[in-house]
Amino acid sequence: MNKQIIRNENVGEEYIVATHKSGLKIYICEKKDYSKTYAIFGTKYGSIDNCFKTVKDDEYTCVPEGIAHFLEHKLFESEEGDAFSRFSATGASANAYTTFDKTCYLFTCADNFYDSFEILLDFVQHPFFTEETVQKEQGIIGQEISMYDDSPGWVLLFNLLCALYHNNPVRINIAGTKDTIAKIDAKLLYKCYETFYNLNNMFIVVSGNADAHKVLEMCDKFLADKEGIPVESKGFDEPKEIVKDFISQKMPVAQPLFAFGIKQDAEDKSVKRRVETEMLLEIISGHQSPLYNHLVSEGICNRDFSSEYFEGRGFSSVLFSGESKDPERIANELKNEITRLATEGIDEKEFESVRRQFLGHYIMDFEDVETVGDSLVTCACTGEGLFDEGDILKNVTREDLVSRLKTDFDLKYSALSVIDNK
Amino acid sequence: MSIQKDLSSLGIKTKYIKSNKFKTVRMSVSFIAEADNFTLPASALLCKLLTRSTAKYPTHLELSRHLNMLYGARIFGGSAKMGNKVMLKFTAECLAPKYTPNNEDLISSCAALLEDAIFSPKLSGDGYDEEDFIIEKNQLLDTIDGRINSKRGYAVTRMLENMCKEDSFGIPTEGYREDAERLTSKAVREFFEDVLKTSPVILTMVGEGSPDVFFESISKKFENIGRTPVDIKPEFTPVSVDEVKTFSESMEVSQGKLVMGFRTSVSSLNQDNIPLRMMVDIFGGSPYSRLFTEVREKQSLCYYCTARLFAIKGIVCVDSGVEFDTVDKAKKGILDQLDIIKNGEFDDAIITASKMGLTDSVKSAYDSNAELEGWYLTRIFDKNPLTPEEFVERINKVSREEIIAAANTINLDTIYLLKGVEGDE
Numbered sequence: 001m002n003k004q005i006i007r008n009e010n011v012g013e014e015y016i017v018a019t020h021k022s023g024l025k026i027y028i029c030e031k032k033d034y035s036k037t038y039a040i041f042g043t044k045y046g047s048i049d050n051c052f053k054t055v056k057d058d059e060y061t062c063v064p065e066g067i068a069h070f071l072e073h074k075l076f077e078s079e080e081g082d083a084f085s086r087f088s089a090t091g092a093s094a095n096a097y098t099t100f101d102k103t104c105y106l107f108t109c110a111d112n113f114y115d116s117f118e119i120l121l122d123f124v125q126h127p128f129f130t131e132e133t134v135q136k137e138q139g140i141i142g143q144e145i146s147m148y149d150d151s152p153g154w155v156l157l158f159n160l161l162c163a164l165y166h167n168n169p170v171r172i173n174i175a176g177t178k179d180t181i182a183k184i185d186a187k188l189l190y191k192c193y194e195t196f197y198n199l200n201n202m203f204i205v206v207s208g209n210a211d212a213h214k215v216l217e218m219c220d221k222f223l224a225d226k227e228g229i230p231v232e233s234k235g236f237d238e239p240k241e242i243v244k245d246f247i248s249q250k251m252p253v254a255q256p257l258f259a260f261g262i263k264q265d266a267e268d269k270s271v272k273r274r275v276e277t278e279m280l281l282e283i284i285s286g287h288q289s290p291l292y293n294h295l296v297s298e299g300i301c302n303r304d305f306s307s308e309y310f311e312g313r314g315f316s317s318v319l320f321s322g323e324s325k326d327p328e329r330i331a332n333e334l335k336n337e338i339t340r341l342a343t344e345g346i347d348e349k350e351f352e353s354v355r356r357q358f359l360g361h362y363i364m365d366f367e368d369v370e371t372v373g374d375s376l377v378t379c380a381c382t383g384e385g386l387f388d389e390g391d392i393l394k395n396v397t398r399e400d401l402v403s404r405l406k407t408d409f410d411l412k413y414s415a416l417s418v419i420d421n422k
Numbered sequence: 423m424s425i426q427k428d429l430s431s432l433g434i435k436t437k438y439i440k441s442n443k444f445k446t447v448r449m450s451v452s453f454i455a456e457a458d459n460f461t462l463p464a465s466a467l468l469c470k471l472l473t474r475s476t477a478k479y480p481t482h483l484e485l486s487r488h489l490n491m492l493y494g495a496r497i498f499g500g501s502a503k504m505g506n507k508v509m510l511k512f513t514a515e516c517l518a519p520k521y522t523p524n525n526e527d528l529i530s531s532c533a534a535l536l537e538d539a540i541f542s543p544k545l546s547g548d549g550y551d552e553e554d555f556i557i558e559k560n561q562l563l564d565t566i567d568g569r570i571n572s573k574r575g576y577a578v579t580r581m582l583e584n585m586c587k588e589d590s591f592g593i594p595t596e597g598y599r600e601d602a603e604r605l606t607s608k609a610v611r612e613f614f615e616d617v618l619k620t621s622p623v624i625l626t627m628v629g630e631g632s633p634d635v636f637f638e639s640i641s642k643k644f645e646n647i648g649r650t651p652v653d654i655k656p657e658f659t660p661v662s663v664d665e666v667k668t669f670s671e672s673m674e675v676s677q678g679k680l681v682m683g684f685r686t687s688v689s690s691l692n693q694d695n696i697p698l699r700m701m702v703d704i705f706g707g708s709p710y711s712r713l714f715t716e717v718r719e720k721q722s723l724c725y726y727c728t729a730r731l732f733a734i735k736g737i738v739c740v741d742s743g744v745e746f747d748t749v750d751k752a753k754k755g756i757l758d759q760l761d762i763i764k765n766g767e768f769d770d771a772i773i774t775a776s777k778m779g780l781t782d783s784v785k786s787a788y789d790s791n792a793e794l795e796g797w798y799l800t801r802i803f804d805k806n807p808l809t810p811e812e813f814v815e816r817i818n819k820v821s822r823e824e825i826i827a828a829a830n831t832i833n834l835d836t837i838y839l840l841k842g843v844e845g846d847e
Contacts, residue, residue, distance in 0.1 A: 088710035091778025110785035254567035360493030
């Protein structure tokens with residue numbers, strides 16, 4: 001297998017990137033002084049991939065919303081029983097998740113890593129669906145959807161995405177609805193599986209107490225010897241403009257929840273953009289910012305106030321959310337602060353304080369096996385390197401941030417979502 | 423793996439856990455106090471108030487910028503119930519000096535900040551700075567009001583409140599709104615002055631570097647205030663169950679929450695509770711458990727259904743998300759699983775799975791400085807506090823008979839149901 005070792009002396013870490021003949025990438029970060037090992041087998045397939053074809057197909061296939069998440073649930077089953085019970089024989093703790101643009105199967109363990117890794121490689125490559133098990137799952141996922149419907153934070157986010165996006169499938173609930181999942185059957189699940197779970201579209205990540213050489217040997221032995229097939233999701237026409245600048249809903253909450261978002265163009269997926277955007281969010285409303293301290297001391301928002309760079313394949317926006325008695329005032333104060341920073345620039349001391357904070361947290365993140373594994377998943381999906389952020393933080397300037405603010409924080413494309421108390 | 427230094431005459435315990443694999447160093451100062459309607463909200467407020475500013479960095483903005491300049495060091499506080507007592511914990515975390523560009527001594531800087539937070543807060547008159555106090559009091563009220571936002575957590579809190587009416591363990595960690603509203607800056611300061619003088623203190627440090635600077639300098643501060651330590655520790659009195667208490671509430675929700683509280687006579691304070699821990703793991707603490715495999719997966723009665731143990735109190739809590747029309751079936755399904763364990767009708771494979779699963783999670787504690795610290799602090803009053811290694815050894819000796827015996831100490835005490843409002847169901 002073709003492999004490359006990437007080392008960084010400042011952080012005191014190294015990792016290996018190898019490419020399987022199918023095109024699947026394998027990322028391994030050994031941490032031999034740790035007890036725990038974390039492994040992920042994932043596919044670049046999430047809730048947004050609802051219309052697709054492979055190079056072998058002429059036509060696009062469109063499938064019901066929520067099917068990627070449904071498939072994640074079903075893959076745990078095989079003719080011999082479910083994967084959880086197989087992992088219980090090795091002591092590993094297994095799980096899986098589906099996001100907008102990927103699905104990951106994972107486990108952590110302290111002992112018997114290679115036995116658990118073999119189970120992971122096996123069950124993800126062997127689907128087993130019958131009409132009967134699909135029907136049963138419709139009940140279980142239906143209950144999961146009910147739980148999301150009762151979660152004010154979840155409803156708040158999807159309402160905002162519906163206000164920001166016209167056609168981008170990121171506006172669709174990851175789990176779908178009870179109606180859409182009722183349309184799922186075994187045949188459709190196999191179709192999605194064959195398309196997106198081909199190794200060319202997948203990745204493997206291992207971090208922690210494992211031997212890289214042995215991991216690669218096992219990948220060679222247990223990964224199917226099939227040709228990888230490139231997949232294409234159908235594009236959609238998403239205008240720059242938003243749908244509407246305000247959306248609200250009533251639910252039982254203690255005080256109103258708000259999410260203010262700014263839609264951005266989704267072309268630039270560079271690490272530089274991510275780091276600069278995240279620094280800007282901190283400068284606009286982090287704990288060291290005048291705005292955050294002003295809002296808290298005036299009692300307009302509480303400690304739950306947070307911001308996020310919300311981005312993935314085909315979508316990009318920044319979000320500010322929290323609880324407030326006066327969401328519209330928060331949105332206005334955020335707009336004013338963004339305008340002020342774009343006009344007046346960023347204070348030198350504040351910039352340096354945020355840069356140092358980011359440098360520190362960038363290194364701190366390497367002490368946790370799972371954080372390292374999750375960062376490698378991002379590397380596998382975007383092609384970035386694990387140490388890229390450190391280099392960017394060394395060289396970033398105030399001017400870079402101001403120019404990023406001017407291009408990426410365009411208030412014409414902002415919207416406010418509110419959940420009011422019923 | 424650790425050295426321990428005893429400052430027992432001052433009522434101070436120290437624990438240093440040396441590890442050079444972490445990128446950070448973590449230092450904490452913890453206090454134990456009585457838990458009641460006043461001290462619980464007061465403790466929750468203090469933990470946030472004292473870590474938002476200090477006399478030297480008098481605004482949150484200044485303190486935050488100072489922490490940022492120390493390469494994103496953090497200082498934070500939190501309170502938690504330990505049975506019928508409360509623990510107040512103040513923590514500082516920083517990058518290990520060798521990872522800073524100039525090998526900067528962040529440990530001393532952070533130890534000094536922690537000391538300042540505890541001993542040199544921003545004061546005004548005979549209380550804390552009034553503006554900061556009001557900010558944090560409002561934040562606390564928001565936290566209390568916000569419990570309703572997570573229906574799952576809310577339902578568990580309501581069950582425990584009703585189950586433990588005669589005991590301070592039933593009070594939510596941040597207390598009640600009306601008691602929090604009544605807090606004054608003066609009363610809270612007097613409470614903390616008393617804590618500083620009398621409460622048991624535990625100093626912990628995890629990571630690389632010498633603990634001497636931190637332990638010695640802060641111990642001196644305690645010495646200077648003339649401590650008169652009082653022995654405060656959680657207590658356990660077994661409660662017998664005469665009849666099962668049932669109650670329900672309605673809210674606009676699309677999924678119901680069923681929470682069941684059980685009592686046992688086994689507390690970590692009075693005996694070895696490892697068989698009970700394993701029993702709870704087999705009952706509902708894991709993906710191989712009876713509640714997950716039978717009630718959720720086979721019978722599809724709940725979206726989630728898990729059991730957990732409040733070890734000091736000897737309370738087992740089962741919480742589940744259920745459809746409104748299958749509540750009775752779910753209740754029966756859960757109780758059936760407990761009976762199956764009581765009757766020993768389970769195979770050896772689940773015992774092996776539990777031994778492996780629990781061993782695995784304990785060993786993973788070595789990989790986090792927060793978990794290593796937590797391991798020590800949560801067991802500080804146990805009759806027989808085990809190290810992670812001893813814990814693993816004991817787990818692997820637990821017999822089927824011990825698991826069955828532990829299950830037979832458990833009795834259902836309280837059932838709580840959060841249901842939808844009429845017309846919505």
